[in-house]
Amino acid sequence: MINWDDFEKIDMRLGTILEVTDFPNARKPAYQLKIDFGKSGIKNSSAQITNLYSKTELIGKQIIAVVNFPPKQIANFFSECLVLGVYNKQNEVVLLQPSLPADNGCRIG
Numbered sequence: 001m002i003n004w005d006d007f008e009k010i011d012m013r014l015g016t017i018l019e020v021t022d023f024p025n026a027r028k029p030a031y032q033l034k035i036d037f038g039k040s041g042i043k044n045s046s047a048q049i050t051n052l053y054s055k056t057e058l059i060g061k062q063i064i065a066v067v068n069f070p071p072k073q074i075a076n077f078f079s080e081c082l083v084l085g086v087y088n089k090q091n092e093v094v095l096l097q098p099s100l101p102a103d104n105g106c107r108i109g
Contacts, residue, residue, distance in 0.1 A: 009068075010066055010068070011066065011067050011068035011107070012064055012065065012066050012067070012084070012107065012108035012109075013037050013038075013040055013064070013065060013067050013104075013105055013106065013107055013108065014037075014062055014063075014064060014098060014102050014103070014104060014105065014106045014108065015035040015036055015037040015038075015040075015043070015062065015063055015064075015065055015067075015081075015104055015105070016035065016036045016060060016061070016062050016063075016104050017033055017034070017035055017058050017059060017060065017061050017062075017063060018034045018035065018036050018042065018059070019033070019034035019059070020032070020033055020034075020055040020056075020058045020059060021055070022055075023046055023074075023075075023077065025075035025076050025077070026046060026048075026074060026075055026077075027075075028048050029048065029050040029051070030046050030047060030048045030049075030050060030074075031046070031047055031049060031050060031053075031055065031058070032044065032045075032046055032077055033045045033046070033047055033058070033083065035063065035065065035081065035083075036104050037065075037067060037081075037104055037105045038103060038104035038105025038106075039105045040067055040105045043065075043067060043080040043081045044077070044078065044079060044080050044081075045065065045079050045080065045081045045082065045083050046074045046077055046079045047083045047085075047093070048093060049083075049085070049092075049093050049095065051090075051092045052092050052093070052094060053095070061095070061097065062097055062098055062101060062102070062104075063083050063084070063095050063096065063097060064083075064084045064095075064096045064097070064098070064108055065081040065082055065083045065084060066081060066082040066084065067080075067081045069081065069082055083095065084096045
């Protein structure tokens with residue numbers, strides 16, 4: 001179990017996907033994402049979501065991500081945030097999204 005102070009350390013923000021490219025150097029099929037988090041800046045992320053999402057449908061999609069992890073090198077790419085999703089029965093990631101549009105950078109709590 002964690003306490004409230006532990007939860008408050010996790011900085012989850014709303015962002016909009018600006019760019020999506022293939023990530024051929026990833027071990028598992030993935031995309032490289034460029035995400036706008038408003039005042040928190042534009043961050044890169046790698047996401048294994050190629051089974052459920054095309055590159056074109058991801059552009060402009062709002063997502064939720066953890067933005068205060070240190071950058072993580074994945075092959076030749078540095079991921080600066082962790083895009084959040086749930087695993088379906090086929091072990092594919094379904095992105096977490098707001099039910100209504102909101103401003104980029106809004107904190108999740």
